Amino acid sequence: MARLHLFDLDGTLLHGSSAPVEISRQLGLEAETVALDREISAGLIGPPEYAARVHALWADLTEVHVAAAFEGAPWLARIREVWAEIRAQGDYCAVVSLSPSFFVERLTGWGAHAAHGSRFPAVPFTEPVDPAGVLSAAAKVLIADRLCEEFGVRRADCVAYGDSLSDKDLFGAVPVSVAVNADGHLAGLATHSYIGMDLWEAYELVRSGR
Numbered sequence: 001m002a003r004l005h006l007f008d009l010d011g012t013l014l015h016g017s018s019a020p021v022e023i024s025r026q027l028g029l030e031a032e033t034v035a036l037d038r039e040i041s042a043g044l045i046g047p048p049e050y051a052a053r054v055h056a057l058w059a060d061l062t063e064v065h066v067a068a069a070f071e072g073a074p075w076l077a078r079i080r081e082v083w084a085e086i087r088a089q090g091d092y093c094a095v096v097s098l099s100p101s102f103f104v105e106r107l108t109g110w111g112a113h114a115a116h117g118s119r120f121p122a123v124p125f126t127e128p129v130d131p132a133g134v135l136s137a138a139a140k141v142l143i144a145d146r147l148c149e150e151f152g153v154r155r156a157d158c159v160a161y162g163d164s165l166s167d168k169d170l171f172g173a174v175p176v177s178v179a180v181n182a183d184g185h186l187a188g189l190a191t192h193s194y195i196g197m198d199l200w201e202a203y204e205l206v207r208s209g210r
Contacts (some may be wrong), residue, residue: 009097012162019099026065083111
């Protein structure tokens with residue numbers, strides 16, 4: 001049976017940062033977004049409010065900014081190599097993130113079979129964020145179930161990779177999980193733990209567990 005590997009983005013594939021912080025850095029608004037990241041991590045605001053507030057910060061955002069943020073982000077090493085290996089094994093890999101879809105979806109170009117993020121309007125913005133399209137921790141599980149159906153695999157064949165509170169529901173829903181540079185929210189939930197800068201090393205923890 002094929003396996004489905006589900007990757008978080010912020011703090012997982014991106015080391016010590018988030019897509020919104022990297023986007024905001026291009027606009028000189030990094031500090032404001034780091035503060036928002038702290039608020040959502042502490043549970044002081046929810047995903048819809050977070051999305052609305054970063055959308056307001058990004059009034060001048062262009063595709064040039066987004067491309068520069070993506071290229072300059074602090075990615076873990078060997079992401080593309082891991083996804084190529086997963087494909088070669090006949091397995092599937094997907095990214096499921098609360099970050100904006102226009103950033104997350106770029107990862108299909110690196111080999112992800114699917115990439116899902118919170119739905120934002122096209123850049124440059126001419127309309128507001130629809131709160132109904134903003135993902136949550138619970139939504140990650142629903143998307144995982146849809147991907148299972150699409151790829152013909154079961155939850156029992158899923159592996160989740162994450163680092164924080166937004167991954168807690170998914171870690172509780174699948175049998176195998178890897179905490180990557182994780183905070184205390186995933187303590188005791190993950191079947192494996194990795195600290196470092198190389199996704200291949202994290203992947204090797206579950207590579208042979210077919």
